Amino acid sequence: MGDPASEGVERLAQYVEGLDGNPAWVVNAFRAAPRHLFVPDVAFATPDDVPVVIDRDADPGTWWDTVYSKEPIITQLDDGATDLRTAVGAYTSSSSAPATVAELLRVLDPELGDGVLEIGTGTGWTAALLSHVVGEHGRVTSIEVDASVAEQAAKNLGDAGFHPVLLVGDGADGYPHSAPYDRVHVTCGIRRVPYAWVEQCRPGGVIVAPFSPGVGEEFVLRLRVSRDGTALGRFPGFAYYMRMRCQRPISHVPDDGTGRYVPTAVHPRTIGLAPPGADLAMSALTGLHAHVSREEDRFVVYVRDPDHAGRWAAATHRRGSRDHEVYQMGDRPLWEELLDAYFRWVSWGEPGPERFGMTVTSGGEQLIWLDTPERVLRYDLPGQ
Numbered sequence: 563m564g565d566p567a568s569e570g571v572e573r574l575a576q577y578v579e580g581l582d583g584n585p586a587w588v589v590n591a592f593r594a595a596p597r598h599l600f601v602p603d604v605a606f607a608t609p610d611d612v613p614v615v616i617d618r619d620a621d622p623g624t625w626w627d628t629v630y631s632k633e634p635i636i637t638q639l640d641d642g643a644t645d646l647r648t649a650v651g652a653y654t655s656s657s658s659a660p661a662t663v664a665e666l667l668r669v670l671d672p673e674l675g676d677g678v679l680e681i682g683t684g685t686g687w688t689a690a691l692l693s694h695v696v697g698e699h700g701r702v703t704s705i706e707v708d709a710s711v712a713e714q715a716a717k718n719l720g721d722a723g724f725h726p727v728l729l730v731g732d733g734a735d736g737y738p739h740s741a742p743y744d745r746v747h748v749t750c751g752i753r754r755v756p757y758a759w760v761e762q763c764r765p766g767g768v769i770v771a772p773f774s775p776g777v778g779e780e781f782v783l784r785l786r787v788s789r790d791g792t793a794l795g796r797f798p799g800f801a802y803y804m805r806m807r808c809q810r811p812i813s814h815v816p817d818d819g820t821g822r823y824v825p826t827a828v829h830p831r832t833i834g835l836a837p838p839g840a841d842l843a844m845s846a847l848t849g850l851h852a853h854v855s856r857e858e859d860r861f862v863v864y865v866r867d868p869d870h871a872g873r874w875a876a877a878t879h880r881r882g883s884r885d886h887e888v889y890q891m892g893d894r895p896l897w898e899e900l901l902d903a904y905f906r907w908v909s910w911g912e913p914g915p916e917r918f919g920m921t922v923t924s925g926g927e928q929l930i931w932l933d934t935p936e937r938v939l940r941y942d943l944p945g946q
Contacts, residue, residue: 566622570630577632578664587695588664595690597628599722600804602655602714606649607633613649620654634659637685641807642710655711657685660747662801670770671799672696673744677764679740680726681771682749683734683807686715692747693695693724702726704868705733707807728759734808736762743767751780751803753802753868754809755793756928761924766790768901772801773920775930776851776868778834778901783920791924794935797842797915811868814891820833821891826901830877830886834863838915840907846918846930847903850896865896885910 579589603618607628619626638655643839676696683706692702702871706712713732734756742764748771780802785795834854859881869875873892888897921929929938
């Protein structure tokens with residue numbers, strides 16, 4: 563039997579190399595920062611959406627195979643409150659899927675000697691990859707909000723021979739003491755781009771982040787910082803990351819019986835399974851969050867106002883029924899707003915995500931636009 567570490571490293575490097583668009587420097591980084599040095603002895607993956615606990619001591623073969631697979635590996639549940647062996651709870655830290663890690667590195671395109679601000683140290687793996695790319699004369703500053711996660715990442719990085727600057731704190735604030743940065747690399751899903759990242763990035767610098775607009779798909783966002791304090795960019799791909807802790811949506815208020823049922827002529831799957839371009843349009847035009855629940859005899863789209871716990875709705879299709887209904891909580895017609903936004907997108911010719919972009923203004927306002935920065939998509943809350 564060969565060495566599982568060297569065999570795994572090479573297997574993963576070849577996998578990354580075989581993905582479209584990854585240059586040699588990305589592949590070489592995967593060889594220089596072996597993933598197994600950043601995965602805990604006990605964790606779990608979800609191949610085919612079925613949780614599989616991996617334990618290095620109890621079953622080393624499965625552990626090595628999983629570490630050097632294409633799967634993301636969950637390394638924390640419920641902010642550390644739940645034992646990983648249960649594999650049940652909210653996923654709050656991970657070693658991300660290698661394909662996505664490689665894509666974000668490629669889109670970031672750091673160079674030798676660059677200063678990089680990383681938001682979300684996690685296991686430390688991407689900090690190691692970045693440290694290899696920018697070299698000993700570059701600098702990587704990585705911020706982690708969870709002290710226990712940061713402590714383990716520091717150990718992982720030290721054992722692997724990498725020495726970025728590691729900080730514990732809210733990544734939304736950045737770290738001005740090491741600014742300006744050439745690149746800002748974000749490893750958690752965001753709903754809004756903190757303006758501190760733009761301020762701390764030099765003109766011409768690049769910010770890459772997983773963008774979670776709220777409805778449907780989640781995207782890779784790439785922004786270029788301008789000399790006037792703005793940042794401008796587009797959505798070159800898709801990325802699914804755990805939400806930044808300070809941007810998690812508030813939990814909705816459970817049903818207290820005060821809601822109302824209303825019929826809807828539109829099948830809920832029209833919204834729940836809408837194309838990515840529609841997801842961006844609906845998110846930008848409403849500011850709402852929506853997700854799909856597929857149950858044995860029902861298809862449900864849950865909609866909520868992320869800033870108001872009492873506003874949510876559930877649009878339901880029941881198997882075999884020709885009619886659909888919406889249960890609405892609160893004073894805002896959430897489902898109707900989504901429908902209005904969806905059909906506006908249809909009226910534009912159903913543009914895909916490649917036609918959308920974002921501007922972050924010098925005042926920190928975040929604007930999503932279609933085709934050109936002048937064609938901004940805006941929404942207004944009812945009554946405002």
